Every structure is written in C-alpha cells, then in structure tokens.
Amino acid sequence: MANELTNPILSTRDLKKSFLGVTAVNGATFDVPRNLITALIGPNGAGKTTVVSLISGQIKADSGQVSIDGVDVSGWPAHRISQQGLMRTFQLSRELGGMTVLENLMVSARRQSGENLLNVFLRPGAVKKEEQALAERALEILNRYGLYHLRDSRAQALSGGQKKLLEISRAVIADPKILLLDEPMAGVNPALIEKIGEYIIDLRNGGMSILMIEHNLGIVEKICDNVIVLAEGRTLATGKMSELRENEEVVRAYLGEVINADNGR
Numbered sequence: 001m002a003n004e005l006t007n008p009i010l011s012t013r014d015l016k017k018s019f020l021g022v023t024a025v026n027g028a029t030f031d032v033p034r035n036l037i038t039a040l041i042g043p044n045g046a047g048k049t050t051v052v053s054l055i056s057g058q059i060k061a062d063s064g065q066v067s068i069d070g071v072d073v074s075g076w077p078a079h080r081i082s083q084q085g086l087m088r089t090f091q092l093s094r095e096l097g098g099m100t101v102l103e104n105l106m107v108s109a110r111r112q113s114g115e116n117l118l119n120v121f122l123r124p125g126a127v128k129k130e131e132q133a134l135a136e137r138a139l140e141i142l143n144r145y146g147l148y149h150l151r152d153s154r155a156q157a158l159s160g161g162q163k164k165l166l167e168i169s170r171a172v173i174a175d176p177k178i179l180l181l182d183e184p185m186a187g188v189n190p191a192l193i194e195k196i197g198e199y200i201i202d203l204r205n206g207g208m209s210i211l212m213i214e215h216n217l218g219i220v221e222k223i224c225d226n227v228i229v230l231a232e233g234r235t236l237a238t239g240k241m242s243e244l245r246e247n248e249e250v251v252r253a254y255l256g257e258v259i260n261a262d263n264g265r
C-alpha cells in the first residue's frame with residue numbers, strides 16, 4: 001500500500017473551475033493509487049464530471065495542477081493527455097452514430113495513436129499492416145464485451161447498455177494506464193451492471209488503474225478498493241467505503257442523503 005500511496009498514477013492539486021460565476025470545482029486535491037479501482041462519489045452537482053473533464057483536458061482549469069504517472073500535464077489539450085496514457089468515458093455515451101461499431105473502435109484507436117499522415121504517403125504497406133492489426137485488436141475487444149455480433153451495425157442502433165459497453169471499448173482499445181469512467185452503469189439493467197463490474201475488475205487485474213464516478217454505493221462497496229468523496233467542488237474525504245460510513249462529515253454531506261433516498265438514482 002505504501003508504494004501505491006507514495007507513487008500515485010494520477011494526482012490533482014487544488015483544481016478550480018467556475019462557469020460564468022458558478023463555482024463547479026473549488027480546490028479538488030486527491031491522489032489515485034496505481035492498479036486499483038477508485039470511486040469518485042458525491043452529491044449531484046458536486047463537480048465530479050467537471051473534475052474528470054479537467055483531468056482529461058476537455059476543459060481548462062482556472063488554476064491547479066494535474067499529473068499523470070509523475071508527469072505534470074496541467075493545461076495540456078485532450079489529445080496529448082490521451083497520448084500520456086489517460087482515457088475517459090462520458091456520462092452520456094458519445095458514439096459516432098452513423099458509423100458501425102467496429103469503425104467506432106478503429107477511429108478511436110487511430111486518434112489515440114496520433115495518425116501519422118506522412119506514413120500514408122510514404123509507407124502504404126506499413127499502414128495497411130497496422131490497420132489489419134488494429135482491426136484484429138478491435139474485434140478481440142468487441143468479443144470480450146459481447147459486441148462482436150454487432151460489429152457491422154450502426155452505433156445509433158445499439159441499446160443504452162450496449163452503448164455503454166461501446167463507450168468502454170473505445171477507451172480500452174487505446175490501452176490506457178488510467179481509465180476514467182463517468183457513471184459507466186447509469187441506466188443499465190442489473191444483469192449488465194454485474195457484468196460491467198466484472199469487466200472493470202478484469203481491467204484492474206490486467207494492471208490498469210481506474211477512477212470511476214458511481215452513484216450506486218452497493219457497487220462501490222463491492223468493486224472499488226478506494227473512495228474519494230467530493231462535495232461542493234472540494235475533496236471531503238478519502239478511504240475505504242467502510243471507513244467513510246463512519247465519517248460524520250461524509251454522512252452529513254452525502255451518505256445520509258443517499259441512504260434516505262434509497263441509494264440515489
């Protein structure tokens with residue numbers, strides 16, 4: 001544990017972001033340990049999604065630092081951050097609806113590898129080989145997540161749950177060091193929730209580090225090794241779920257509300 005804590009895969013320091021006078025993130029400071037599943041929890045509007053977007057470079061922080069695997073990436077654009085080994089999924093799936101499921105994965109992987117246009121002109125043979133390898137890898141991932149039979153279907157025709165799986169596949173094909181998941185199980189049926197939980201555990205067992213926003217505390221308790229609580233844009237506490245249940249401040253800010261509301265939404 002000492003090594004995980006002293007050598008985190010991801011760190012944020014005093015991240016801040018306001019939107020037209022509304023403070024969304026107000027000093028988020030936390031470390032995400034390596035090779036574990038960490039949950040990011042907190043009330044609606046706590047700033048969880050904004051924190052993930054600040055880390056992944058989709059939006060720029062007003063101030064504060066982010067480092068990935070010891071590299072200061074503060075202010076970097078999203079494509080450079082993904083090349084540094086961080087991928088994220090979105091709360092609302094962002095598949096390219098008109099493309100097939102397989103094409104969605106290919107586009108995502110090419111984006112990540114930073115398509116080298118010179119190669120296309122100078123070494124068409126090498127590019128073709130790379131494309132074949134990529135397609136093989138994409139099909140292997142679709143098979144792993146039960147989407148293989150849908151490879152030639154347009155992404156827009158998928159069910160909500162299948163779109164969540166495609167969203168995860170599109171991130172996983174880049175083989176990130178750390179994967180940020182924004183509510184990967186929201187609106188998904190119980191059987192698929194169970195499966196997605198197993199997929200996430202498999203990724204961790206394969207050496208990936210995970211940070212996931214999740215409202216269902218039963219799932220957090222079951223699959224997450226570590227929990228970060230965000231409230232009003234600040235880190236309120238970190239620890240194991242069982243420890244946080246004993247933390248009065250956390251219960252007052254979030255857990256009490258969730259328990260009373262029958263586990264959120």
Ligand SMILES: Nc1ncnc2c1ncn2[C@@H]1O[C@H](COP(=O)(O)OP(=O)(O)O)[C@@H](O)[C@H]1O
Pocket residue numbers: 019022023024042043044045046047048049050051
């Ligand atoms: N693009 C935006 N423009 C304006 N306000 C935003 C934007 N994104 C988030 N917010 C506001 O920031 C706060 C935190 O939102 P969010 O990060 O989505 O919270 P959470 O994911 O924890 O529910 C909310 O008050 C929300 O309305």
Ligand SMILES: [Mg+2]
Pocket residue numbers: 048049050091
């Ligand atoms: Mg959110």
